Amino acid sequence: MVPENLIKRMEALHGLTGITVRALDSNGESIGICGDDCEYCRLFRQYLPQGETCDALHALAGRRALDLGEAYLFSCHAGVCHIAMPLVSAGEFEGSILMGPFVIGECDPTIVDEPAHRYNIPLSSALEMYGACSALHVLSPEHTGALCRVVRYVFDGWDADSALESNRRHNMQQSRIGETIQMYKGFANSTPAYPYEKERQLVSCVKDGDISGANAMLNELLGYALFSNGSDIEGIKAHTVALCSLLSRAAIDGGVAAGDALDMNRDYMRRLWQASTIDDICYMMQDLVERFCSSAFPGHGAGGPSAYFALKRALNYIALNFAQDITLTSVAREVHLSESYFSTLFKKLCGTSFTEYLNAVRIEESKRLLAQGDLNVTEAAVRVGFASQSYFSKVFRRVTGMSPRHYAELHRK
Structure with a gap:
C-alpha cells in the first residue's frame, strides 16, 4: 500500500x-x-x-x-x-x-x-x-x-517517520554528550586539559567524509564545552562558533568549494547566536558536521565513495546540459567543488580532461543529428553546444578522423 x-x-x-x-x-x-x-x-x-x-x-x-x-x-x-x-x-x-x-x-x-x-x-x-x-x-x-x-x-525526505528518526538521533547525541560530561566529572582534584587531540581527529574525519567518526569527536568536544561552561549558554556559543571556523577550514581542505563552505559557516554562526537552548546548539553543530562531511571527499581525490558520487552528479549534469553554455567552472559549482579540485578529480576518475569529455559527448550527439539528415553542419554544431562551426569541425575531425560534412554524406539515412 x-x-x-x-x-x-x-x-x-x-x-x-x-x-x-x-x-x-x-x-x-x-x-x-x-x-x-x-x-x-x-x-x-x-x-x-x-x-x-x-x-x-x-x-x-x-x-x-x-x-x-x-x-x-x-x-x-x-x-x-x-x-x-x-x-x-x-x-x-x-x-x-x-x-x-x-x-x-x-x-x-x-x-x-x-x-x-x-x-x-x-x-x-x-x-x-x-x-x-x-x-x-x-x-x-x-x-x-x-x-x-x-x-x-x-x-527527497518523503518518509513520514523522518521526524521520529530526527528525535532518535537527537536523543542519542544527548546521551553521548552526557557520558562525556560524567567522564570529566571524574577528574575530582584537577581540571582536565582541553582535548586538542579530539579536535584534530574531528578535522581529519570531516576531511575524509567520515560522519560517524566526526559525530563521535564532536560529541566529546561538546561534552567538554558543557562541562567547562556549565549552564553559561553564551560561553558555550563562543566555544561552538570557534568550532565552526575550524570545521569550515577542514571542509575546504577536504574539497568543498570555499564559497560554499563559508556560506554554510556564516549561516550556522547566525543560527547559533540566535539559539535559545543548549540542546539546540548541540543539534545544530551535529547538523553542520554532517553537512560538511557529506560535501567533503575522502583521500582528496583518491576515488572514495563521495568522490564517485560527485563525479556521477557531474556526468548526469553534463548529459542534461551539454547543449548549453556549460564550463568547468559551472559544473564544479553545480557539484559544490572548487574548480581546481574538480578538474583534478575529473581527470583522475575519467582518464580524460573535462573539456575532452564534454567535446566527446557533443560530437557523439552531432553524429546522430548529421546521420538523420535534417540539419546542416552549422545547425548541428549549434544544436550540440558549439558556438563556432570552425571549432566544431576541428574537434569533429580530431575525434572521428573525418570532416562533419564527409561523415554526413557517408551515414545519412
Whole structure:
C-alpha cells in the first residue's frame, strides 16, 4: 500500500505537469499510479524479448538514482525518457518514483525507427506507435533539468517517520554528550586539559567524509564545552562558533568549494547566536558536521565513495546540459567543488580532461543529428553546444578522423 503522503506528492506533480507518475517497489513493479498508462508504451511492450522487461529496467533506474542520491534521467527501450527518484525509509531502499514517459526537444516520429528495428516490430504495429507519438509530452532540455530538480525536492525526505528518526538521533547525541560530561566529572582534584587531540581527529574525519567518526569527536568536544561552561549558554556559543571556523577550514581542505563552505559557516554562526537552548546548539553543530562531511571527499581525490558520487552528479549534469553554455567552472559549482579540485578529480576518475569529455559527448550527439539528415553542419554544431562551426569541425575531425560534412554524406539515412 502506498503511503498517503506519497500519493499526495504524486498527485500534485501529475496535476502540475500532466505526466504520469508511478510508485514502484524495489523490483520495479508498479504499486501506485497517478495518470494514464501510455498507449505508445503499451504498443511497444509486447515486443520486448524475454529477460528485457520494463520492470527490470525501472528497478535498475531506481538503483542508479539511489547511487546518485538524486533524480536520474534515462531513456528506456522504447526510446522515450523517464525520471527515477529513489524512495528511502529509515535508511533502507524501498523502491522508486517513476515519472514519464516524455520526449526531450521535439516529438519526432522517427523515435520509433530504432526500437522498431532493434526489436523487429511489424510495420503495422510500428505505424500504430507512430500515431501514438503525438500523445507524448514534450519538454525542452531546460524544462527537463528543472523537472529533475523538482522531483528531487518533492520526494527527497518523503518518509513520514523522518521526524521520529530526527528525535532518535537527537536523543542519542544527548546521551553521548552526557557520558562525556560524567567522564570529566571524574577528574575530582584537577581540571582536565582541553582535548586538542579530539579536535584534530574531528578535522581529519570531516576531511575524509567520515560522519560517524566526526559525530563521535564532536560529541566529546561538546561534552567538554558543557562541562567547562556549565549552564553559561553564551560561553558555550563562543566555544561552538570557534568550532565552526575550524570545521569550515577542514571542509575546504577536504574539497568543498570555499564559497560554499563559508556560506554554510556564516549561516550556522547566525543560527547559533540566535539559539535559545543548549540542546539546540548541540543539534545544530551535529547538523553542520554532517553537512560538511557529506560535501567533503575522502583521500582528496583518491576515488572514495563521495568522490564517485560527485563525479556521477557531474556526468548526469553534463548529459542534461551539454547543449548549453556549460564550463568547468559551472559544473564544479553545480557539484559544490572548487574548480581546481574538480578538474583534478575529473581527470583522475575519467582518464580524460573535462573539456575532452564534454567535446566527446557533443560530437557523439552531432553524429546522430548529421546521420538523420535534417540539419546542416552549422545547425548541428549549434544544436550540440558549439558556438563556432570552425571549432566544431576541428574537434569533429580530431575525434572521428573525418570532416562533419564527409561523415554526413557517408551515414545519412
